[in-house]
Amino acid sequence: MKTRIVLIFVTLFSFFQSQAQCAMCRAVLESEEGQTTAEGINDGIMYLMAFPYILVAGMIYFVYRKYKTLKN
Structure with missing residues (x-):
């Protein structure tokens, strides 16, 4: 359980410090x-990177919910 908590904190804090540009x-x-273009490119990359994680989290949620209803 402690390992999960540490992993969650490391993941959250590394997300805030990450640079999304190659x-x-x-x-x-x-x-x-002006750094406005660089900030826009960085925000766009982070925006595009978020969707696969949201989709996978949604799939995990639906599988978990289905598993839980079948178990009961």
Whole structure:
């Protein structure tokens, strides 16, 4: 149980500190004077990355709910 709690905290804190740009995108966007484009690209990558996790979590929830109703 302690391992799960530690894993959840590590996952949450690493999410907040992560950089979503690849090395090439970062090099091109850092040469720009205003950082608005870099922030937009980073937000877009994070937005696209969230959907697979949401879908997998939804599938796990539905399987769990189905399993629980069949067990009772």
